[in-house]
Amino acid sequence: MKMDQLRLRNLGAFLTVATLLSGALFLPVYPAGAQALLEQEGTLRSAEGEHTFSGEAGQSVIITLTSPDFDTTLTLLDSTGAELAYNDDYARNLNSAIVYTLPTSGTYKVIARSLSGTGGSYEVVVADATAYDQAYFRGIAARQEGNYEAALTAFDEAIQLDSSNPAVHLDRADLLYALAQQLRPEEREAIVQSYQRAIELYEQAGDTENAQLIREQLMYLETPY
Structure with missing residues (x-):
């Protein structure tokens, strides 16, 4: 199996590697002005x-x-092959992400898999984790x-750092909802506000399906017991 060697930079540098699970690799995709660290074809x-x-x-990476x-799964291994972290679904979708602070300097391995075992295209990105990512x-x-x-x-810290991601608003709302019976009226109102903000952001992104699902959840929340 062909292995791609990536070197991670310290100050916001990143790398994308787009591949086919059964076929040739795509060319890397990265913003204009960014330096490609790897351009390689393989099977x-x-x-x-x-x-x-x-x-x-001590470097924090995402x-x-x-x-x-396909539904992705992601595993991070150290240089000995020991598993450090694993993720299936992240940020309310079927894609995967790992945020991890590296314990030692050296080489790490990323394993990209299809949960169902089916083939298809995928993209791996290794980058420095932002303060939002970590929060x-x-x-x-x-x-x-x-x-x-x-x-x-x-979650509150993450929203202060970047309020444009609907997933964190929805996670915050669900967390508060789980505690709803223990909350005061003003805290219950905070749940409603978080759901409403998530709906707005999903609609702005054109994701009407998720927006409608959350709206139905919100209607249930606002229905008197």
Whole structure:
């Protein structure tokens, strides 16, 4: 299996590698002005892609895996092959992402897979994690651990850093909704506001399907017990 070698830069540099799970790699896609760190064609023999990158100890990275063709899964391994992190779905969609602070300097491996085993095109991006990325990830991790107070604090921080992402508003609303019976009226109103903001942002992005689903959830919330 062909492996792509990526070197991660420290100050906001990033790399995208678009591939076919069964076929040739696409050319990398990156914004104008960005320097391509890898342009390579190859063939993958199975519904799995391996990519490596070099990072520094203490460096926080975000690794994203997106595909228009299949439900993705993403795994991060250290130089010995030990699993450091895994993700299936992230930010309210079927794509995957990992936010991770590298423990040591050296080479790391990213494994891109199709959950169903089907082939198709995909794109892997390795970049420095922004403050928003780190705050949003802390919120998700804290919620999964059952620490709702820490999760709410992290989601609020993420919204202050970037209020344009509908997923964080929806995650915040769902978190508050789970605690709705324990909340005061003004806190319940905060749930409504977060849902409304998520609806607005999905509609602005042209995602009317998700906007309608959230609107139905909001109607249920506003229905008296």
